[in-house]
Structures are given as structure tokens and as C-alpha cells.
Amino acid sequence: MKIETFEMERMQSTWENLVEYDLSESGVRPLTLRELMEMGFDLDSFLDVPLGYSQSNGTLELREALTQIYPGATVDHIEVTNGTSEANYLVALSQIRPGDGFALETPNYMQLWGVPRSLGAKTRTFRLRDPFQTGNGWEPDWNELERAVTPETRMVYVSNPNNPTGSILSEAAMKRIVERCEAVGAYLLADEVYQGAEISRERTKSFWGMSDRVIVTSGLSKAWGIPGVRIGWIVGPKELIAECWSQHDYVTIGPNKLSDQLARIAVTAANREKCYARTRAVLSTNLGITREWVRSFDGFLEWREPDAGAIGLMKYNANIPSVELCERIRVRRNTLIVPGAQLGVEGYVRIWIGGREEYLRKGLGRVAEEFGVVSGAVLPDLY
Ligand SMILES: Cc1ncc(COP(=O)(O)O)c(C=O)c1O
Structure with a gap:
């Protein structure tokens, strides 16, 4: 490829x-690790962990903790991955076929520009219009969205909060994007890795639960400040998660055992x-x-x-x-x-x-x- x-x-x-x-x-x-110890991480017991393989789609304990963040999700709606980047990759690998349409919001983290193109998708973009044009914040160009998201579109990718603008979509804008995806039968892949890194605003609303066409990816790298453990996840419809797991078997099998254990400390509600x-x-x-x-x-x-x-x-x-x-x-x-x-x-x-x-x-x-x-x-x- x-x-x-x-x-x-x-x-x-x-x-x-x-x-x-x-x-x-x-x-x-x-x-x-010292800061994680202050949050309850037990270094001593960590030293006795056998360095074997971990549960390849994430330990039950970690997936159970993650279900608390995504109301309505069960452990079968979640795949734990090596970072958000692997989460995005597995979603694309499992869903995108040659000739599919793929629509990407720009500016963005450009991983899902290159990956769908490598899988043979026809990739189109729709812009967030810059605040100097809108006189307001960064806002989707709705005409471009209509042109980019058509009945041929298999998947639409947004990052919200967005990298690199640091902007957050209004609830009305989120709804409009979801409605467009539903109207054409496309999946919406919402990368929410910056959720929780709001500087003075309220917590960003998740796309999770807005439609059964929504897939969310996220991870510990940005808002949590723990990129080195390389833990991310996919939350999506059960059948899609099963397909991502199958791809995972071929790519890295699963996440590192020590990282899964560290992640379990970090994702508790208090931590x-x-x-x-x-x-x-x-x-x-x-x-x-x-x-x-x-x-x-x-x-x-x-x-x-x-x-x-x-x-x-x-x-x-x-x-x-x-x-x-x-x-x-x-x-x-x-x-x-x-x-x-x-x-x-x-x-x-x-x-x-x-x-x-x-x-x-x-x-x-x-x-x-x-x-x-x-x-x-x-x-x-x-x-
Ligand atoms: C929107 C977005 N998604 C995914 C990633 C990759 O995240 P991870 O380190 O969890 O693989 C980044 C990294 O900058 C990002 O900005």
C-alpha cells in the first residue's frame, strides 16, 4: 500500500x-509517574506485573471505566488502541474501500487526509471559515460541507475541539453535521482527543449518542497529558467495533499491558x-x-x-x-x-x-x- x-x-x-x-x-x-502515584498508582505492585500480552481490545476493567464517559456504551462498544492515531487508523482500515467518498474538515490533524487516500477513497475537504471572515469564531462553511458530503460519502472526519484552531463547534453546528451525515448515510468520525482541555469554557459536548452513525475516537495524549503511554480508544456501534478489533489483530494485536494498567488509574472519574x-x-x-x-x-x-x-x-x-x-x-x-x-x-x-x-x-x-x-x-x- x-x-x-x-x-x-x-x-x-x-x-x-x-x-x-x-x-x-x-x-x-x-x-x-510520580504525579500518577499521587493519584493512587502503586509503583511497587507495578514491579511485579508479568510482562505478557494484555487483553488485545483493552482490559475489561479499562473498557468498563471508559463506558462511564460515554453514556449508553457497553464494553462491546469500545476498542482500546495504541493512541488516538491507531484508533483513527483502525476505523479507516475497517470501513474505507476503494472508490468510497471521504470528507475531512480543514484545517485539521491531517492523518485522515493521507490514510483514506491510501485506501483508495476520494477525499474531499470542507473548511472551517476563519474568524477574520466570519467576524465570529471558526465556523464550518456549510456550502462546502454540502458539496463534500454526498450520497457517495462513506465517512466524515472532524476533530472537536479542533486541532489546530482550538475552536469548539456550537451544539447547533454539531447537530447540522450529524444531520448531513444521516441524510447521506455516512459515518461521522469525531476525534475528541482535545475534549477536557478547555481553558475557561465548559466541557465540550461529545458527539457520542447523537446518532447511530457516530464513531468517537479519543485518548490520553492531550487533555490528560499522558501521550507516552500511547493509549487511545474507539467508541462506536458494536459491529463496527468488532471489525476494528479484527484489523487490530493484524496491526499491533493490542495495547501494551503496562499502559493499560496506567490508563486504568488515569481514567477514573476523580483522576x-x-x-x-x-x-x-x-x-x-x-x-x-x-x-x-x-x-x-x-x-x-x-x-x-x-x-x-x-x-x-x-x-x-x-x-x-x-x-x-x-x-x-x-x-x-x-x-x-x-x-x-x-x-x-x-x-x-x-x-x-x-x-x-x-x-x-x-x-x-x-x-x-x-x-x-x-x-x-x-x-x-x-x-
Ligand atoms: C486531532 C488529533 N488526533 C489524533 C492525534 C494523535 O494522538 P495520539 O497521540 O493519541 O495518537 C493528534 C495528535 O496531535 C491530534 O491532534
Whole structure:
């Protein structure tokens, strides 16, 4: 199977551990095992766990805990995966056939641009219109949605809260998307991995339960701040979950046993709230720092502040492609940020706001140095 390069992930995997300041991330700074111990994780008993295979679709205990988050779901509606990315992948692998239509909201995390195309689907996009056009928040372009989602469409993918805008769909917009999917008989795959990372708003409503055409994916990587355990999940109709499990047998068999055990600690109702509260505290402080930083450019940068997620999407006022701009910042300032072009929106950059305060300030300082040069008339050589 031929698959095109996942530009953003490739860029991150190449550089994120080599640069001095990595502001390309999108989750809150990760928790440590020590912090999990404060939430009831027993390190000593962990040392005696036999390192065998785990239950391949997730232990009953973990799936039972997850049913508490998704009313009406039973353990047979849930497949535990290696991260949200494997969850998305298994859904696509199990459902998409050559010639199917696939519709993707943009800007977005572009995994489900490349994967359905590799499976032979005809992939179309519909935009979230930018707040500078709508005069409001990021909102789906309803005409584009109607054109992209047709009776040939097998599946529609949205991330809500959205990566990279950090915006949250209104309930009316969610309803309208679901209705369109129902009208044409498409599945709606709602990636809700940023749910719980709201900075000052109420918790994002899940698409789960709005229709039997809804599939939700999520995981511990963003709002929980535990990406390293690589635990995600799919919640969907039982028959679809069974098909995803069959695909899982071929891909990775199942998640890692230690990770499943750690996840069981993190997803209890009390610990979930603790993790979300930690995320909110980090993001509230960092949003203030970033807001001041954006203002200091006096018009070179514009943004609509994120409602959720450790991500700031900023529009820059210079005639330079975003990939080139970010490459300049990496090469000349040893700092990594994400070009909008890799997220389906040119003329923007995405900056991570989930790190430690000092790290964020220093990283932003580096980016500002290059923005200072770029906003001048002549650009010096890159190398
Ligand atoms: C919308 C979205 N889905 C999935 C992922 C991948 O998540 P995970 O680390 O849980 O595989 C990301 C990562 O940035 C994301 O932004």
C-alpha cells in the first residue's frame, strides 16, 4: 500500500528532539509517574506485573471505566488502541474501500487526509471559515460541507475541539453535521482527543449518542497529558467495533499491558478531573503569556485565542509560505513550530502553549527574533 508522507508528523519526528525549543507539540506538558502515584498508582505492585500480552481490545476493567464517559456504551462498544492515531487508523482500515467518498474538515490533524487516500477513497475537504471572515469564531462553511458530503460519502472526519484552531463547534453546528451525515448515510468520525482541555469554557459536548452513525475516537495524549503511554480508544456501534478489533489483530494485536494498567488509574472519574484541572491551570497561565506576546507585534500576528488545547494558531502578515517561515525559525533560531500548510491552512503557524512557563517564554522569544527579521523588507539567506 502506497501512502503519501504525513508532512507534520515527519517534520516533528525529524526535528523535535534535536531543536533547543520544541514548540510544535499540541498537548499539555506530560505527567510523570510520580504525579500518577499521587493519584493512587502503586509503583511497587507495578514491579511485579508479568510482562505478557494484555487483553488485545483493552482490559475489561479499562473498557468498563471508559463506558462511564460515554453514556449508553457497553464494553462491546469500545476498542482500546495504541493512541488516538491507531484508533483513527483502525476505523479507516475497517470501513474505507476503494472508490468510497471521504470528507475531512480543514484545517485539521491531517492523518485522515493521507490514510483514506491510501485506501483508495476520494477525499474531499470542507473548511472551517476563519474568524477574520466570519467576524465570529471558526465556523464550518456549510456550502462546502454540502458539496463534500454526498450520497457517495462513506465517512466524515472532524476533530472537536479542533486541532489546530482550538475552536469548539456550537451544539447547533454539531447537530447540522450529524444531520448531513444521516441524510447521506455516512459515518461521522469525531476525534475528541482535545475534549477536557478547555481553558475557561465548559466541557465540550461529545458527539457520542447523537446518532447511530457516530464513531468517537479519543485518548490520553492531550487533555490528560499522558501521550507516552500511547493509549487511545474507539467508541462506536458494536459491529463496527468488532471489525476494528479484527484489523487490530493484524496491526499491533493490542495495547501494551503496562499502559493499560496506567490508563486504568488515569481514567477514573476523580483522576480524570484532576488531570483536566492540571491542564486548565497550565493553559490559563500560558495563554496569558502568549496573548501578551501576540500583542507585542502590533499587527504582524492575528489570532483567535484557542477555546481548548495547548495550541495557538496565528495568522502572520508576510508574503512567505508557512513551510519556509518555519524552516527559517528552525534553522536560524533552533526552534520548532508548525507551518499552517501542514494543517491544511496556509498563511498561519501553530505554536505550542502547553510547556513550562520559562520554556514557553524563551521559545517565543526565539520565534519573535525571526518574526522581527521577516517583517522587515529584505530576508537574509537561510543557511
Ligand atoms: C486531532 C488529533 N488526533 C489524533 C492525534 C494523535 O494522538 P495520539 O497521540 O493519541 O495518537 C493528534 C495528535 O496531535 C491530534 O491532534
